[in-house]
Amino acid sequence: MHVDHGLSGTTRARPGLREALAACRAGDVLVVTKLDRLARSLRDATDIADELTKRGVALNLGGAVYDPTDPVGRLLFNVLGMVAEFEADLIRARTREGMAIAKAAGKLRGRKPKLTPSQEKHLVQLHRTGAHTTSEIAELFGVARSTVYRAIQRAAET
Numbered sequence: 001m002h003v004d005h006g007l008s009g010t011t012r013a014r015p016g017l018r019e020a021l022a023a024c025r026a027g028d029v030l031v032v033t034k035l036d037r038l039a040r041s042l043r044d045a046t047d048i049a050d051e052l053t054k055r056g057v058a059l060n061l062g063g064a065v066y067d068p069t070d071p072v073g074r075l076l077f078n079v080l081g082m083v084a085e086f087e088a089d090l091i092r093a094r095t096r097e098g099m100a101i102a103k104a105a106g107k108l109r110g111r112k113p114k115l116t117p118s119q120e121k122h123l124v125q126l127h128r129t130g131a132h133t134t135s136e137i138a139e140l141f142g143v144a145r146s147t148v149y150r151a152i153q154r155a156a157e158t
Contacts, residue, residue: 002016002017002019002020002023003016004016004017012039012044012048017038021048021051021052024052024055024057025055025057026055026056026057027056027057028057028058029057029058029059029060029065030052030057030058030059030060031060032059032060032061032062033062034061034062035061035062035077035080035081035084036080036083036084036087036088038061039081039084040084040085040087040088041081041084041085041088042078042081042082042084042085045077045080045081045084046077046078046081049066049068049077050068053068061077061080114141114143114147115141115143115147115151119141120151120154120155121155123137123141123148123151123152124151124152124155126140127148127152134148134149
């Protein structure tokens with residue numbers, strides 16, 4: 001069993017999918033619960049199904065074996081693929097719409113800064129004295145060295 005945690009079918013570059021396809025041999029059956037778990041675009045779904053067919057691997061979608069030689073089977077496969085792609089497009093559109101509404105309301109500001117302005121000012125002062133290394137300053141403030149470097153760079157720009 002191959003599973004991709006935290007990844008959707010919208011991208012074809014998934015470790016679980018790659019492992020599952022690599023493990024398939026001629027005469028095997030690849031079982032997928034739903035077509036949208038395999039791919040969220042009709043092109044990807046068709047490419048994967050064609051690749052499996054050429055290798056002699058059957059594709060089982062939710063209990064029904066996909067037969068590329070059957071016109072009805074191809075029709076249903078294409079309809080399911082189009083529905084999966086449509087769902088992915090709807091999710092993207094709703095996400096963009098929600099982000100635009102949040103931005104218009106002033107609620108989309110990105111990640112909260114690790115340091116308050118006063119902490120950042122203190123950090124820069126410590127760095128300028130030269131008494132502490134960047135690693136020591138990072139440890140004092142509980143941040144990564146890259147955060148220290150960015151704070152120093154922002155202070156130099158102002």
